[in-house]
Amino acid sequence: MNVEFDEQESLDEWEFTVTADRKGERLDKYITESAEDPSVSRTQVQDWIAGGNVLVNGRQVKANYKVAVSDCVSVTVPQAEIAEITAEDIPLEIVYEDGDVIVLNKPRGMVVHPAPGHASGTVVNALMHHCTDLSGINGVLRPGIVHRIDKDTSGLLMAAKNDRAHISLAEQLKEHSVTRKYIALVHDNLQHDRGTIDAPIGRDVQDRKMFTVTSKGGKKAVTHFAVLERFGDYTLVELQLETGRTHQIRVHMKYIGHPLAGDPVYGRSKTVDLKGQALHAAVLGFVHPRSGEYLEFEEPIPADMEHVLTSLRLR
Structure with missing residues (x-):
């Protein structure tokens, strides 16, 4: 950790490698405290484990499993459920658009995708009204969404209009390019x-x-x-x-x-x-x-x- 003088990953699939300082923790506690999503509760994690959404070194274990150094813990987060995502006629400032990609300038105060407490008024609701050909890789809650910026951060955001484009853009994000x-x-x-x-x-x-x-x-x-x-x-x-x-x-x-x-x-x-x-x-x-x-x-x-x-x- 250092400062050398001369700042939104997907939350659908998580993977952790247990370090020595976390050795012996219960699996449910370990995942809850490691999760990047602060809304995740220990009860949720226990449900995921029971439902087979959590693997340790490629196999299912119980919530009280004590993690060991170098254990690989993988979590597939179940899709959150919201009753219905509706298209809304919300103005968008489109910077660029073609058959594969759309780039927009998001205003401060606008949430990117629906979530509990924000089922409407989001970028996704607006995009669904603007175009019908969004990628489906991120599921029904986040069609086309490749990355996010915070609600109260303004600026440029890209979305994918088909799965091929989504895969390419997501890979570029992963490679930091x-x-x-x-x-x-x-x-x-x-x-x-x-x-x-x-x-x-x-x-x-x-x-x-x-x-x-x-x-x-x-x-x-x-x-x-x-x-x-x-x-x-x-x-x-x-x-x-x-x-x-x-x-x-x-x-x-x-x-x-x-x-x-x-x-x-x-x-x-x-x-x-x-x-x-x-x-x-x-x-x-x-x-x-x-x-x-x-x-x-x-x-x-x-x-x-x-x-x-x-x-x-x-x-």
């Missing part, structure tokens, strides 16, 4: 002009709704940053993701002492006029799944974030 650059406003004066944060991220055992930098069950996470503008008590930065862990940028910037302005979970008391963190997915680049051409898109920060920057410049 997709270009993902974000613009963020962080607290305090970040003195180093650029750097790399290489620190594993896992769920916070003290608060399961949060993630943190941890060597205990954490997954490799790498974020590169470069300073764009300094305001004394704030710094505007560009961040490039090498990996895509849950809340990666928000966790990494908090870790180095510069949490995102407006972040209701990892930030400080509200000091900027934003409904959510000052984070925008500004650049998205990938190889087109059919043509093989590299495509790159860029969208400026939204008006609310620009207003905050203008206010800082006029002080």
Whole structure:
């Protein structure tokens, strides 16, 4: 774990390798505390184990199985059930679209896909109204969705319109070949002009709704940053993701002492006029799944974030 000076994986299938510090834990406890999804309960995990959705070294075991060092624990998460996903006539800012891929500029405050508590008003509901040819690999709740950005993060998001495109884009994400650059406003004066944060991220055992930098069950996470503008008590930065862990940028910037302005979970008391963190997915680049051409898109920060920057410049 280190900071060298010179930031959404799929949650459908999980795989963990037991480390020495977790040896002897009950399997249900181990999975619950290792899961990237903080809403997962121990009771749910026990149901998954009983239903055959969990394998240890390729075989089924009971919930009270005591994990051993180097055990390979694989979990296939059952599809969440929501009564019905309906197409909704919600305006979308389409940046690019063809027969394989659609790229959109998501507004702050919009959830990407339906989940308990957010069954409507999502990107998926809007996409289902906009086009009928979305990929089905991620199931009925997430048709076409290859990756996600947080509800209160704005910016570029790509979706697949067929399974062939989905497989290609997902593989590029897995290989870390997709270009993902974000613009963020962080607290305090970040003195180093650029750097790399290489620190594993896992769920916070003290608060399961949060993630943190941890060597205990954490997954490799790498974020590169470069300073764009300094305001004394704030710094505007560009961040490039090498990996895509849950809340990666928000966790990494908090870790180095510069949490995102407006972040209701990892930030400080509200000091900027934003409904959510000052984070925008500004650049998205990938190889087109059919043509093989590299495509790159860029969208400026939204008006609310620009207003905050203008206010800082006029002080």
